[in-house]
Amino acid sequence: xxxxxxxxxxxxxxxxxxxxxxxxxxxxxxxxxxxxxxxxxxxxxxxxxxxxxxxxxxxxxxxxxxxxxxxxxxxxxxxxxxxxxxxxxxxxxxxxxxxxxxxxxxxxxxxxxxxxxxxxxxxxxxxxxxxxxxxxxxxxxxxxxxxxxxxxxxxxxxxxxxxxxxxxxxxxxxxxxxxxxxxxxxxxxxxxxxxxxxxxxxxxxxxxxxxxxxxxxxxxxxxxxxxxxxxxxxxxxxxxxxxxxxxxxxxxxxxxxxxxxxxxxxxxxxxxxxxxxxxxxxxxxxxxxxxxxxxxxxxxxxxxxxxxxxxxxxxxxxxxxxxxxxxxxxxxxxxxxxxxxxxxxxxxxxxxxxxxxxxxxxxxxxxxxxxxxxxxxxxxxxxxxxxxxxxxxxxxxxxxxxxxxxxxxxxxxxxxxxxxxxxxxxxxxxxxxxxxxxxxxxxxxxxxxxxxxxxxxxxxxxxxxxxxxxxxxxxxxxxxxxxxxxxxxxxxxxxxxxxxxxxxxxxxxxxxxxxxxxxxxxxxxxxxxxxxxxxxxxxxx
Numbered sequence: 001x002x003x004x005x006x007x008x009x010x011x012x013x014x015x016x017x018x019x020x021x022x023x024x025x026x027x028x029x030x031x032x033x034x035x036x037x038x039x040x041x042x043x044x045x046x047x048x049x050x051x052x053x054x055x056x057x058x059x060x061x062x063x064x065x066x067x068x069x070x071x072x073x074x075x076x077x078x079x080x081x082x083x084x085x086x087x088x089x090x091x092x093x094x095x096x097x098x099x100x101x102x103x104x105x106x107x108x109x110x111x112x113x114x115x116x117x118x119x120x121x122x123x124x125x126x127x128x129x130x131x132x133x134x135x136x137x138x139x140x141x142x143x144x145x146x147x148x149x150x151x152x153x154x155x156x157x158x159x160x161x162x163x164x165x166x167x168x169x170x171x172x173x174x175x176x177x178x179x180x181x182x183x184x185x186x187x188x189x190x191x192x193x194x195x196x197x198x199x200x201x202x203x204x205x206x207x208x209x210x211x212x213x214x215x216x217x218x219x220x221x222x223x224x225x226x227x228x229x230x231x232x233x234x235x236x237x238x239x240x241x242x243x244x245x246x247x248x249x250x251x252x253x254x255x256x257x258x259x260x261x262x263x264x265x266x267x268x269x270x271x272x273x274x275x276x277x278x279x280x281x282x283x284x285x286x287x288x289x290x291x292x293x294x295x296x297x298x299x300x301x302x303x304x305x306x307x308x309x310x311x312x313x314x315x316x317x318x319x320x321x322x323x324x325x326x327x328x329x330x331x332x333x334x335x336x337x338x339x340x341x342x343x344x345x346x347x348x349x350x351x352x353x354x355x356x357x358x359x360x361x362x363x364x365x366x367x368x369x370x371x372x373x374x375x376x377x378x379x380x381x382x383x384x385x386x387x388x389x390x391x392x393x394x395x396x397x398x399x400x401x402x403x404x405x406x407x408x409x410x411x412x413x414x415x416x417x418x419x420x421x422x423x424x425x426x427x428x429x430x431x432x433x434x435x436x437x438x439x440x441x442x443x444x445x446x447x448x449x450x451x452x453x454x455x456x457x458x459x460x461x462x463x464x465x466x467x468x469x470x471x472x473x474x475x476x477x478x479x480x481x482x483x484x485x486x487x488x489x490x491x492x493x494x495x496x497x498x499x500x501x502x503x504x505x506x507x508x509x510x511x512x513x514x515x516x517x518x519x520x521x522x523x524x525x526x527x528x529x530x531x532x533x534x535x536x537x538x539x540x541x
Contacts, residue, residue: 038290048459053067054164063167063480068165072162072275074156079154082103154234186199282410337414428446
């Protein structure tokens, strides 16, 4: 298999040596399809996809999503839509989960695409401009309206069936953020990132075939491409926004900052059970023996679908269709795989960096006993602690009873993840505890190397969180179209003036043409709202 892997060879060897996985090797495939072997090989990526699903921070870090999840928005959930008209949309449009997200489009924002694909009328949201190399996409450079639009509030009147596309799927970049939409779902490798209207229309054609209501994607905030506003939604209100120069209007600097803050409040989940994902019907490119290598040598950690064949994508697309149909029709509750991932992450998330950072061999010994004694029966004669190692691998998977074929693939991926962790920990234990003549300096060096490689392989987004920020700050990670290179690799607490100065270098960083927009043109060099400018908004929310 040609899938990229971030797992160091040493850790991979440890896993093979320590773990006898609960599934036998995959049967030889008569035809292309998902395999346990692929799920194991890509286990760490599958684990992260599930752990980050509907969580803004981890999805921003691992922004090239390769997985799709059927889901339901329960009856009664409030959703928001910014537009220039009071009328209910007659066809597909965009909905936001956060008020601030939609308000930006309501304050003089553009209405969405007409069905005859005419240019959208002018006016963008304050921090959602979608430009390329400092300019809007061709033929779409339009002045912003100064008159206020409307904020629509809708409520779901029944459970809404949706398909969640993971990663930062609403990021219009050529870095791979739209691969699953364009290459997998639409079978199109030539579409540009800016073909958003056609993309949404084709997705809604699939939605009609699959009998779902829309697609959830993420940018700064989660959104829905909702395919028919006359079905499943009740209009609660459609209130006029004030013109930009009236006293009731919001300050662009603060409103843009509050949009980012609203997104940051969803770093660890969408909240209030507003979306329920069916993990047991998840479909992932990581399940398949597909070439996911990124042709950009500077970003080997980002998977791409450019090397997949159209025949392979046809098979995966059909798998998605079958999973969506099964998810809608089945009544049995799916396994909460994200809950399982949370149990695993919380077990190790603090201890691993503690072990990697300490200079005390006694602390390392104590931490090894704290983490591993639960798996060890000291009354046993257990040569090499093989039984304890296997108990470590299976411990958090014991409550899980796989039901669907996807459950079995996810189980294999999770088992590979816990095997990777347990192999590294028992290796450290062997060095620092079982060897009575160990040289402490050498043991310390070996421990730091093993744990450091383990943490790099796991690539858990939790390790990049900022901690508590001040009231005028947010923990900022690059979220298209905003963010510098350092914001992706080292998120930090930033205040509203730092964000207003324009942060965009990350989405231009890959060795190719620019990916993202220039600094938001609502803010001038002094950090104050500009009076005259031209920009473009992608869609209405």
